[in-house]
Amino acid sequence: MPERGIGKLVILGVGLIGGSFALALKRAGAVGEVVGVGRSRPSLDAARRLGIVDRCFVFGDRWTSELADTDLVLLATPVGEMPSLFSTIAPALGAGTLVTDVGSTKQDVIAAAREHLGGALPRFVPGHPIAGSERSGAGAASATLFDGRTVVLSPIGATDEAALATVSACWSRCGGHVRLLDAGRHDAILAGVSHLPHLLAYAFVACIAERTHEDALDYAATGFRDFTRLASSHPGMWRDVCVANREALRRELAAYRDELARVDALIARGDGEGLLTLFEKARAAREDWLARRESTGRS
């Protein structure tokens, strides 16, 4: 990354993550001009008023001519939209334009890049900042979203070392801790620790909402609120993740359904000891995780 940072950045999808990336780079003085491309004109205008982007286009506009002199293009849409975006940008990229993404799945995004990016493939750096919020849209963007968070980069054999170094430096300037991780391993791990809990939270709220009268939810408290927070996440983004990572996700879901079958059997026979052992194991595992997390300064 040049000392002065990124000269011109184009963000495709100016939502929570794309917007926060722009704000964090601006906070660091590590970006010159930011151009945003998005779906909704009012949302883009809001992003401009919030100082997230300097100029903006809706996807229907002619914006690909912006790419020739762009230093970095960030794909920050739901992953299902990335194949067609790769195809759209490929012929318009400058000879030195780098491309990166923030998709929650990596193998599908890499496959799409291989298919569509052509000669620009070495300048594509697959990425995923492990940070987020159940809030979505540019209005939820924050310059501090990535502070202390892990940012996964999953370079492939073709990836140019200098491109990787520049994208990595950008994320460091955004406050993130970069870790390199193979795309397949990323997708397998995230299926368990992120994609599955989102799915379970959505399914839980849908199930409860169908089964109970509204006034039953009057008795739901802070435990319910936190357990279901993920069910307020961006539906389209998570639809795409579930479809893209379906094999790994179904493996995790199958393991969880087996666990629930065991738990149901414990309850059915009133096996208090078995339940206690399970609950103590879970609590200990979570407390260990919290302690490790705290020791590395994350919250």
Next chain:
Amino acid sequence: MPERGIGKLVILGVGLIGGSFALALKRAGAVGEVVGVGRSRPSLDAARRLGIVDRCFVFGDRWTSELADTDLVLLATPVGEMPSLFSTIAPALGAGTLVTDVGSTKQDVIAAAREHLGGALPRFVPGHPIAGSERSGAGAASATLFDGRTVVLSPIGATDEAALATVSACWSRCGGHVRLLDAGRHDAILAGVSHLPHLLAYAFVACIAERTHEDALDYAATGFRDFTRLASSHPGMWRDVCVANREALRRELAAYRDELARVDALIARGDGEGLLTLFEKARAAREDWLARRESTGRS
């Protein structure tokens, strides 16, 4: 409740809820002396230093002689311990001593009270404050825990009106909003909005901990943290709840397992539209709930 409040209060189980009840009544100037009975001497000493109790006994001590001149006895142990506590206190209660509890299940506690309390049954007011934390023990107690929270009272046919009025007034002085709810309906509702999410969170963490290497959890973030918060709850308390309310809980669990089977089928056939519909329905239901909750001043 007398104008000056409760003269002498005995708390059986000086943990998060029992301790918070004492602190909240003290904050309101609504209690004279508080005597605590608990399992662990160091924990009781801590409760005394924190100003939660004025005097204390471990369960092995001779403490039942304290009950003759006590105005109110609060059972705040895991529900599995309540039958033997009812049996222990019944012969020692004063003629005007009221009894109440904070158990997360009501039908089992009422059945135990019917079996053991004898002539004192009309002076027993079954209760459940819908407030808590994944933290447990007297050290986690707080005078503000019940502020703005719903407190369910589930009187039975035998319950004395004056006893109900006094216990209700105590909870109001603690900051709670009292609602009367039939015990069976309480247990059915709470099975869905509280007991099931606790069970699911425990099962999720146990499942993940078994399947993944420790370093996989390095990629777990704030979503994981909030989704699993309930898995840090008191294992013994929740073991008792699951056993006590097993029929209603198994009904809720079965419905959820059916929902997961449907979700798995959607993913298996890559049905993005079906997933999107489900996720949007869940998000809308949760946002509605949050809005209603906010409109009633709860957080």
